[in-house]
Amino acid sequence: GAGVSQTPSNKVTEKGKYVELRCDPISGHTALYWYRQSLGQGPEFLIYFQGTGAADDSGLPNDRFFAVRPEGSVSTLKIQRTERGDSAVYLCASSLTETDYNEQFFGPGTRLTVL
Amino acid sequence: AQKITQTQPGMFVQEKEAVTLDCTYDTSDPSYGLFWYKQPSSGEMIFLIYQGSYDQQNATEGRYSLNFQKARKSANLVISASQLGDSAMYFCAMRERGSNYKLTFGKGTLLTVNP
Numbered sequence: 460g461a462g463v464s465q466t467p468s469n470k471v472t473e474k475g476k477y478v479e480l481r482c483d484p485i486s487g488h489t490a491l492y493w494y495r496q497s498l499g500q501g502p503e504f505l506i507y508f509q510g511t512g513a514a515d516d517s518g519l520p521n522d523r524f525f526a527v528r529p530e531g532s533v534s535t536l537k538i539q540r541t542e543r544g545d546s547a548v549y550l551c552a553s554s555l556t557e558t559d560y561n562e563q564f565f566g567p568g569t570r571l572t573v574l
Numbered sequence: 575a576q577k578i579t580q581t582q583p584g585m586f587v588q589e590k591e592a593v594t595l596d597c598t599y600d601t602s603d604p605s606y607g608l609f610w611y612k613q614p615s616s617g618e619m620i621f622l623i624y625q626g627s628y629d630q631q632n633a634t635e636g637r638y639s640l641n642f643q644k645a646r647k648s649a650n651l652v653i654s655a656s657q658l659g660d661s662a663m664y665f666c667a668m669r670e671r672g673s674n675y676k677l678t679f680g681k682g683t684l685l686t687v688n689p
Contacts, residue, residue: 492676501578501665501667501680501681501682502619502665503679504676507674507675507676514674515673552677554675562621563677565611565619567616567617570617
């Protein structure tokens, strides 16, 4: 079956531009997570969706970052006025439910480079 | 304070030998899960093994086992019979029930398997 997919795989943009990163979770997975991985670091949590609603957005670094999941499936991470410090790999993960034993399945990530 | 500490930035092991990757964690939540993920140079995060805080026995998955010492708050990954394909970054992560099940990752250990 299909895993978590993310598009684009690579995105290069200029400072100040707006970008959208898309995540398509495994079908039927209600929980969806966004993480950001900077070079040489482990992934850091950004936001968690349960269904359509953002249940925890405590990891979003500032109000330039926003994410939606309008129909409880595909999610889009939106970054306004990009800065060079936003350059990282953005990972999406999904799980069947949010119970503690359910593993999170990760997508291949979107590598964002802000010039 | 760091929630997940991986003290070994890099490890080397000879092919066919066993290797232990260290992980200590910090939580006051009585219910939590510990995960190990492998990240090859291609970038995808591959789930390896899970240990729940209430599990009585150490988790095992093929060549992977988790040495869970709850009182010491350690969850070391043991890889037996190392293979060249095991060369990758390895991340320890924790999910606390009280934190909406987001994963908190350590900084990772780069394992190199020598022929």
